[in-house]
Amino acid sequence: MRQTILTGDRPTGPLHLGHYVGSLRQRVELQELHDQTVLVADLQGLTDNGHNPAKISENILNVVADYLAVGIDPAKTTLCLQSALPALSELTLYYLNLVTVSRLERNPTVKNEIAQKGFERSLPAGFLTYPVSQAADITAFSATLVPVGDDQLPMIEQTNEIVRAFNRIVGAPVLTECQALLGKVSRLPGIDGQAKMSKSLGNGITLGASADEVQAAVMKMYTDPNHLRVKDPGQVAGNVVFSYLDAFCADEARVSELKAHYQRGGLGDVVLKRLLNDELQTLLAPIRARRAAYLADKGELVRVLQQGTDRARVVTGELVARVRRALGLALLV
Template identity: 35%
Template structure:
């Protein structure tokens, strides 16, 4: 996540609730990508540091658990920069220019000069963020699928260019023996079923078999992945999309909640500010007077009721609004109460890190150490494949 400002309820419902669920199902790495913030905010970097710490506190407030997941800062793991540079050597310029969001962002952010090397190359940096940890799954919304596919293409090209390891087949066969007895036999059966008969389910079963094996080093595992699909070592893993279960959080004007629309409610915003924002929200323009009936479907407040209210409250709103039985301020109060109720445990979780910043620094330092150990192992293989591991 880019640290470009305080997080809001749209981030919580659209991303963080999903992350909280995933951390109990998979080993997760959550990274504050401060270098990505510089691709669009390179002229005003002064606030990035504060935004980084605010984002991390918001993650913890939202339920991200450092005992289950790894939280770290991109720039504290310099291997991100090294892998970005090396991947960029073989990434065609045309691939970057065709990224859907490249032209869209230039049009959307006309007030910024984005004709920079950093902005053009941000998909390579994004790919490095993923490939450095040999991530098998990337949780994204549908609009981010092209970025994951770009990452897959970059990994595929890298493996094609640099995966021709001398004596690869002999090393792969030796690695297969380390699976032991029945698993070795099963691996070869699945490989033959995939390569000779094209059985995609055999490939999936073989991948699962390798993932479960505890007796393999990272290098041997990557050799066996590569041997399954061809005759080269898969140095970088092609990640798959984990389509996130997200919900669209409406803003104060009925549009998607977004800082660019100025319609947000902060994750840790002051109670009185939240009350004021909701109470002054626009409503159905047909309700000029308290006695005028309205239509909830034309009212932004109804969109918040769909996100926060139970069926009984929603029925009360529908009936009361259409009959002018309730006023707009009455209608808004259950939304205010629900937001404040949702926010309360977040404020409590955040407070200890605000009171004692050293707790947050310790979590991040530990997360950066864990992330860097994985990154260093990947970079050893990358340097060796590219002939850069000089003795």
């Protein structure tokens, strides 16, 4: 059965390998089986970049080029721009009345990101409420599946709370609940060993990184700090190189053998990093070339985004009209 899928990214910079593992390669497969929409979430990007909007606007086409370069087909997947869909902002306003500040503050994802960004009491109100914006995005397309990393599961939970609250209030199943769709590798650590690869932390490898940049990043990767000599036994747990080999090496048996060898000693970190570098260079070389070709014709990128946004505006407009009618706010519409 075909399902409706909504996914997307904030255009705060070019996409990286964490995005690729977490959802991009999954999206390429899903577009063959389901009705998929990919949202360039520029409004959400402003929630912690309101003081620097150029950071968002300048990266919108970079993100579109990344999507196309990895294999997202605009004939199969709707690519659209969040800020060009007025229904999303309207739904957000409605949903804000169904969520308390204390509930938003308890959201684990929001709490972790507030701590990571050091906001404390200087927290932008838009950032605190961005789970509500995500709920608007998801419900506007009546999405039934949402590809996410495991750190985003609280967002799905909060979306479904809003759906149930709204449907209960209006006495009808106007909104649709959704399910999270986790990939094989739901989260990729940063090259520095941090829990998550992040554009804001600068610990990632972008899809457009040059061959030299990829190699340099791999050679800086966190391994086992106690593995001082090749002959010493090494730890696999927490070793970023092995995390990446698990994610990108198709030969699982070979990776298992490397782990066993490393744990008993006799396998150096440099050897592992060279193997990983080869895997990443093979993956990224064609993506890098396609990305550069797309960025050479930005007019075509705008056309693709406009075409998808036009389709999405119809879908989201129909949903928000049903919401207005359910709330009794359709008198002059």
